[in-house]
Amino acid sequence: AQSVTQLDSQVPVFEEAPVELRCNYSSSVSVYLFWYVQYPNQGLQLLLKYLSGSTLVKSINGFEAEFNKSQTSFHLRKPSVHISDTAEYFCAVRRGGKLIFGQGTELSVKP
Amino acid sequence: EPEVTQTPSHQVTQMGQEVILRCVPISNHLYFYWYRQILGQKVEFLVSFYNNEISEKSEIFDDQFSVERPDGSNFTLKIRSTKLEDSAMYFCASSVARDTEAFFGQGTRLTVV
Numbered sequence: 001a002q003s004v005t006q007l008d009s010q011v012p013v014f015e016e017a018p019v020e021l022r023c024n025y026s027s028s029v030s031v032y033l034f035w036y037v038q039y040p041n042q043g044l045q046l047l048l049k050y051l052s053g054s055t056l057v058k059s060i061n062g063f064e065a066e067f068n069k070s071q072t073s074f075h076l077r078k079p080s081v082h083i084s085d086t087a088e089y090f091c092a093v094r095r096g097g098k099l100i101f102g103q104g105t106e107l108s109v110k111p
Numbered sequence: 112e113p114e115v116t117q118t119p120s121h122q123v124t125q126m127g128q129e130v131i132l133r134c135v136p137i138s139n140h141l142y143f144y145w146y147r148q149i150l151g152q153k154v155e156f157l158v159s160f161y162n163n164e165i166s167e168k169s170e171i172f173d174d175q176f177s178v179e180r181p182d183g184s185n186f187t188l189k190i191r192s193t194k195l196e197d198s199a200m201y202f203c204a205s206s207v208a209r210d211t212e213a214f215f216g217q218g219t220r221l222t223v224v
Contacts, residue, residue, distance in 0.1 A: 034212065043115075043217035044154070044202060090154060097142065097167055097209040101154040 004093050006102035014110050015083055021076040021105045023065075023091030032094040033074040035065055038104075039087045047089070050074065061085075081109045113137045115216035117203050123222045124193055132188045132219045134203030143186045144204040144213060145178065147171070154202065160186065161209070193223045 007022040025031060035047040048059040055067040065076045074091060086109045091102040116135045124130050136143050145157040158168040160178050177189045186205075190197055200220050204213040 032210070036215070043117075044204075044215035046212050046214070049212055092154075094210070097159050097161075098144070098156040098169075099146075099154075099213065100156070103153050 004091050004100055004102035006089075006091050006105050008105050009103065010106045010108065012108045012110060013081055016080045018079050019077065019081050019085075019107065021089050021091075021107065023074045023076065023102055025072055025074065025091075025093045027072070027093060027095075031067075033065075033067060034092045034094070034099065035063070035074075035076050036090045036092060036101075037087045038090065044090065047076075081107070083109050083111060085109050113214075115203055115205055115214050117201075117216035117219050119219060120217065121220045121222070123224060126195060126223055127192050130190050130193055130221065132190075132201050132203075132221070134186045134188070134216055135184050136186055136203065136205030137214055138184070140205035140207050140214075142166075142206045142209055142213075143178075143180070144206075145188045146202040146204065146215075147199040148202065148218075149196075149199040157188075190221075193221075195223050197221060198223045 003026050005024045013019050033050045036044040037047045038044050048057045050057050050067045058064040063078045065074050067074055088104045088106050090104045092099040118133045143160040146154050148154045156169050158172045158178055159166045175191050179187050200218045202218045203216045206213045
């Protein structure tokens with residue numbers, strides 16, 4: 001069975017600092033991995049995805065994630081965060097036609 | 112930009128009442144989903160729907176739940192007799208194909224009292 005673990009429930013960080021949100025998955029088959037972001041009072045938005053090819057994937061707003069098969073990880077990183085990045089971040093793995101989500105990590109960026 | 116829309120944004124209902132949550136998926140999408148998130152917990156898959164039938168459902172999706180695509184645009188989730196534990200944020204999603212990314216709506220917060 002596939003599962004997703006996000007190791008940190010809350011990550012407080014100061015503006016312009018780097019951040020890493022950790023995600024580990026368990027799977028015995030090929031994986032398709034996603035990061036979704038949920039801004040306050042909004043729905044889930046796709047941030048980035050790994051389906052195949054380059055193991056480093058990037059979003060338009062400076063986030064990146066690296067698929068590491070040997071460590072079964074898909075950590076999300078940003079070298080310099082903004083106040084506007086404050087949100088909840090969900091890692092997910094696709095199993096068949098559905099998504100299996102992690103518990104979510106609340107990123108709180110302070111001035 | 113096309114988006115998935117859900118109505119209402121909030122719904123309060125009494126235990127035992129029926130509720131219908133509504134969703135308008137993106138127009139050229141063929142796969143539709145419902146997920147829910149109980150406060151403080153994970154987002155959980157409920158059901159997927161394709162070609163006017165359920166393609167997959169979770170153990171959460173028992174006989175109290177049903178889905179329907181009554182016309183060419185709406186996709187609904189009905190809970191026949193709500194329980195307190197049905198209180199959650201319900202997300203609708205749609206995708207072009209089974210293996211493409213899903214686009215989510217903003218959610219309906221259901222509160223059962």
